[in-house]
Amino acid sequence: xxxxxxxxxxxxxxxxxxxxxxxxxxxxxxxxxxxxxxxxxxxxxxxxxxxxxxxxxxxxxxxxxxxxxxxxxxxxxxxxxxxxxxxxxxxxxxxxxxxxxxxxxxxxxxxxxxxxxxxxxxxxxxxxxxxxxxxxxxxxxxxxxxxxxxxxxxxxxxxxxxxxxxxxxxxxxxxxxxxxxxxxxxxxxxxxxxxxxxxxxxxxxxxxxxxxxxxxxxxxxxxxxxxxxxxxxxxxxxxxxxxxxxxxxxxxxxxxxxxxxxxxxxxxxxxxxxxxx
Numbered sequence: 001x002x003x004x005x006x007x008x009x010x011x012x013x014x015x016x017x018x019x020x021x022x023x024x025x026x027x028x029x030x031x032x033x034x035x036x037x038x039x040x041x042x043x044x045x046x047x048x049x050x051x052x053x054x055x056x057x058x059x060x061x062x063x064x065x066x067x068x069x070x071x072x073x074x075x076x077x078x079x080x081x082x083x084x085x086x087x088x089x090x091x092x093x094x095x096x097x098x099x100x101x102x103x104x105x106x107x108x109x110x111x112x113x114x115x116x117x118x119x120x121x122x123x124x125x126x127x128x129x130x131x132x133x134x135x136x137x138x139x140x141x142x143x144x145x146x147x148x149x150x151x152x153x154x155x156x157x158x159x160x161x162x163x164x165x166x167x168x169x170x171x172x173x174x175x176x177x178x179x180x181x182x183x184x185x186x187x188x189x190x191x192x193x194x195x196x197x198x199x200x201x202x203x204x205x206x207x208x209x210x211x212x213x214x215x216x217x218x219x220x221x222x223x224x225x226x227x228x229x230x231x232x233x234x235x236x237x238x239x240x241x242x243x244x245x246x247x248x249x250x251x252x253x254x255x256x257x258x259x260x261x262x263x264x265x266x267x268x269x270x271x272x273x274x275x276x277x
Contacts, residue, residue: 075274075275076157076158076161076164076165076248076273076274076275077272077273077274077275078247078248079247079248079249079268079269079272079273080246080249080268081246081249081250081251081266081267081268082267082268082269084107084110084111084114085111085114085251085267086251086267087107088104088107088108088110088111088193089256090104090193090257091256091257092256092257105192108192108193109192112125112126112194113126113127113130115194115196115199115201116130116131117130117131118131118154118270119131119135119138119152119154119199119200119201119270120133120134120135120136120137120138120152120199121134121135122135122187122194122198122199124187125187125194125198135152135199135200136185138152138153138154138200139151139152139153139183139200140152140153140156142156142159142160144159144163144177144180144203145163145176145177147177147178147179147180148180149180149181149182149203150182150183150200151182151183151200151201151203152183152199152200152201154270154273155200155201155266155270155273157273157274158248158249158250158266158268158270158273159203159266161248161273162244162245162248162250165244165247165248166240166241166244169240169244170238170240170241170244172240173238173239173240175236175237175238175241177205177206178206178209179204179205179206179207179208180203180204180205181197181203181204181207182197182200182202182203182204183197183198183200184197184198185198186198196265196266196267201265201266201267202263202264202265202266203263203264203265204262204263205237205262205264206236206237206262207262208222209235209236209237209262210235210236210237210261210262211224211225211234211235211261211262212253212258212259212260212261212262212263213225213231213234213258213259213261214256214257214258214259214260215258215260222234224236225259231254231255231259231261232254234259234261235254235261235262237261237262242254245264248268248273249266249267249268249269249272249273250264250265250266250267250268251264251265251266251267252264253265
């Protein structure tokens with residue numbers, strides 16, 4: 001599978017902010033532009049995102065609770081993303097043999113079971129018996145740097161820990177997000193894989209400012225993707241943000257073959273986000 005095929009994972013796994021903040025014209029403009037760019041993407045081979053319109057919000061019947069609490073938690077526990085969940089990413093691996101394909105399929109199946117048990121059943125993936133609590137019943141609206149984003153309630157404390165640490169530790173390189181995306185009510189991957197956006201455990205930050213350079217056109221046409229640069233140099237987001245997210249269980253897809261610099265997903269253990277008393 002070539003890089004162009006891989007590209008759609010990022011290009012269509014990315015969405016603009018789900019909702020428009022009142023009186024925030026710049027955010028609305030950026031979101032609309034990103035949605036237009038995404039709809040122009042085309043499909044390629046296995047484990048690739050399917051062509052779709054902009055990511056929609058979950059059904060209006062799903063409960064939404066605004067998170068108005070403090071952005072700083074006093075009992076944040078640091079942890080690394082879990083290796084077996086990282087291993088389930090396609091990440092440019094050659095699937096040229098039956099054994100290699102089976103190995104990857106097994107890794108994906110293990111990941112889907114874990115995500116279902118931890119966060120809920122997404123129709124068509126895994127088994128509803130693994131977790132009786134509906135996924136959509138656990139989605140909440142929270143705030144990240146003043147912008148609303150809809151995520152799974154179990155990972156919101158980790159995002160709060162991240163925000164508090166960013167304020168403390170990255171003050172020398174201040175950055176204000178303009179567009180966010182979280183939960184997606186449909187899958188955008190093919191061949192048995194499923195995006196972490198579907199579980200509400202992934203967040204995209206400023207798609208137009210933090211490009212996915214491993215994606216197909218128009219995403220990889222960003223000026224930031226040209227020339228010899230580090231992945232940190234290809235984004236507007238400060239490099240300082242990446243290790244902070246990673247300290248609290250998030251995985252950055254800038255490390256992936258897609259070089260998807262906008263995308264963080266929680267691959268830690270949700271039961272270990274907050275320190276035990």
